[in-house]
Structure formats: structure tokens, C-alpha cells
Amino acid sequence: MMRLDRIILREIRLPLREPFRISSGEMRERRILLLELFDADGASTWSECVVDDAPNYSPETLDTAWPTIVRWLAPRLLGAELDAPSGVHARLEADLRGHLMAKAALEMGCWALAATKLGVPLSTLLGGTRTHIGTGISLGIQRDIPTLVAKATEALAAGYQKVKIKIAPGRDVEWISAVRASCGAAAHLMADANNAYTLDDADLLQRLDGLDLMMIEQPLAWDDLVRHAQLQRLLRTPLCLDESITSLERAQDMVALGAGRIINIKPGRVGGFAQSIAIHDYAADHGMPVWCGGMLESGIGRAYNVALASLPNFTLPGDLSPSARYWTQDIVAPEWTMDGTGMVAVPQSAPGIGVEVDRDRVRALTVRSEELRAT
Ligand SMILES: [Mg+2]
Structure with a gap:
């Protein structure tokens, strides 16, 4: 073929x-x-x-x-x-x-x-069922708390369905508390630690439980499952694993150990679409929601993420920001956009990746x- x-x-x-x-x-x-x-x-x-x-x-x-x-x-x-x-x-x-x-x-x-x-469109070949996908924003670590609060407020006003806040020691509980206080109880907030903590920080991470976050992403080591399972038992907030899930087998281990309750699927991290679909299906069978994270892709990589995120168990907003958020000018036409309710359209009219x-x-x-x- x-x-x-x-x-x-x-x-x-x-x-x-x-x-x-x-x-x-x-x-x-x-x-x-x-x-x-x-x-x-x-x-x-x-x-x-x-x-x-x-x-x-x-x-x-x-x-x-x-x-x-x-x-x-x-x-x-x-x-x-x-x-x-x-x-x-x-x-x-x-x-x-x-x-x-x-x-x-x-x-x-x-x-x-x-x-x-x-x-056929790439999404169709993958088994996608959605025509529009909700998107969240990922905010890097900001220079101070007021800047973070302003950016989160602006993102929610623009329609983003989720605000992911990068955290690190010294820029965590107080920073997210300020965003929660300013943006209100209904705002969909989450934290991503990119491996910046250890189990010694369990007390500190437990303080995030009071902030009603959708999830805390990958607080511990990039290849760890066992300690995440220990931490999850101490937290009410779901842990989401990113770096640690590199294959279907790691996703199965995660479920067996109770190392988290949500998976951020990045197709590049797991070797491509066959494994992404396998992890998606396995998670669906175990009642575990997934979402599609970003790797600061150009508009080409974005096309692949949008196609994958059209599968039915991608029930949480992905990190699928419009081209203009990251790039002065993207390398695809049309550039990626979202509407005022934070929805990104899945290309339906052209075969393949759907952008020129x-x-x-x-x-x-x-x-x-x-x-x-x-x-
Ligand atoms: Mg992450």
C-alpha cells in the first residue's frame, strides 16, 4: 500500500x-x-x-x-x-x-x-470522532505572581478551557493560590511540575489539594511510577503522568500501581500513533481520561496532535493553542486558531494533515x- x-x-x-x-x-x-x-x-x-x-x-x-x-x-x-x-x-x-x-x-x-x-483526513484514519476539540493554555513559569495572575485571567477571557501552570519549588502553592483567588472557583486550573519535586515534598504537594486543581502533572522523576503511586495515595487531587508513560506497558503499570488517574498522551513521547491509540483504548477501558499535551510544535506537529485528540476518550482539553500564541508566523496555512469558546476545528475537508x-x-x-x- x-x-x-x-x-x-x-x-x-x-x-x-x-x-x-x-x-x-x-x-x-x-x-x-x-x-x-x-x-x-x-x-x-x-x-x-x-x-x-x-x-x-x-x-x-x-x-x-x-x-x-x-x-x-x-x-x-x-x-x-x-x-x-x-x-x-x-x-x-x-x-x-x-x-x-x-x-x-x-x-x-x-x-x-x-x-x-x-x-481521507488523518483524524478519520486514526478513528477520530470529534469535529472540534477543547483547548487549554500552558503557562511557563512567570517572573512574578501578578504576571501569572494576569496571564491566567487573560487566557480564561480568551476562551481557553483549562489553564496549566508550570510550577517549581518556591513557585508553587502561593502562586497557584493567587490565581485561584483571582480567577474564582469555577476556573479549570492544573499544575505541571516537570519532575521538579521528590517524595520529601509530599507535605507541600498536599497543600495543593485545597486549591481544587483538575490534576497535578508529573511532580516526581521523569521515569518514575512507584513513587507517584505512593504520592497519589496521599493526595485527593488526581496525578497526571506525562514523561513516565512511554508505551502501552507503562500505562498498564501505572494502572496496576495506582500511580495516577489521568494520562497526558504526547504521540512523539510514545513512539507514534499506534502506541498512542493503544494507550487511549486501554485508558478508556479503565475509565481513565486522557488529553493531548504539546511539545512546542510548529503547525505541522499541531496537525498531528489535533488529529489524535479527535479520538473519543480525549475528554479533557488538550494543549492545542493557536499558532499565534507561540510563533510570530507559523509555517502552515491556514494557521491554527481557536474560537471564543476555546474550540479548535479538526480539519475535515482535505486528505492527510489538513494544512498546507x-x-x-x-x-x-x-x-x-x-x-x-x-x-
Ligand atoms: Mg508535562
């Missing part, structure tokens, strides 16, 4: 509208790895590898993903007859450890290419490229 005969890798530097700060640092422009996949019959699509510049979210970086794709992953796909995109994950996974974001960029590209060839890539802009932003061909 598919045979890839060419893959082009490109690194672009996409300027951010404002610096993005998390517990581990700050970023002013995003180094982005884009792939373009070509089928032997002429069809093509774009995909995005969601790696960061530094190994502060996962061990992968742009500079590990590039050579991994060139040397190890692309040769497994180029020239091979691929029956269906659902089989690509197993082909990339066999005797090749880790590198899940690099694998996902290729695997998800194969799903989009298959959708393009079938003439602005090739001139991509060319202007490209700092290096490499073309791989089937031999």
Missing part, C-alpha cells in the same frame, strides 16, 4: 513570540526537525520530530534524532512494502531501543501518507537539510 522512496530531513529555527520558560530553562527560538516523506507513486507529506534542543524532557535531542533517523530508522522503511501504517511501529521497534521521538516522526508520517493516499506547508518560509528558515533515498 505504501513504499517510501525518499525522505528529506530539515532543521529550521522558528522564532518564538515570547520566551518559554519551564523548570529547567528558557527558550527564544525553537530548533525544529521536519521530515518530508515521499511515496514511490508520487504522494508526499510532512511530519515533525518533537525533540528539544536539550535533553531536559527526554534523553533525546534534535542532534540525536537526526543521525538516528539517517543511520538506523529510515533504512528500515525506505524501499520496503508497507501494508499499513499500523505495522510501522513494530518494524522500527525491533531490536532498536529508545529514540521514541525519532521513531514517531517517521511512524506518524506514514499514517499521514496513508491518509493522503486514501483521500509554506514552502518558501520553510526554505528561508532552514539551516541544514539531508535527502535519503531508497537504494
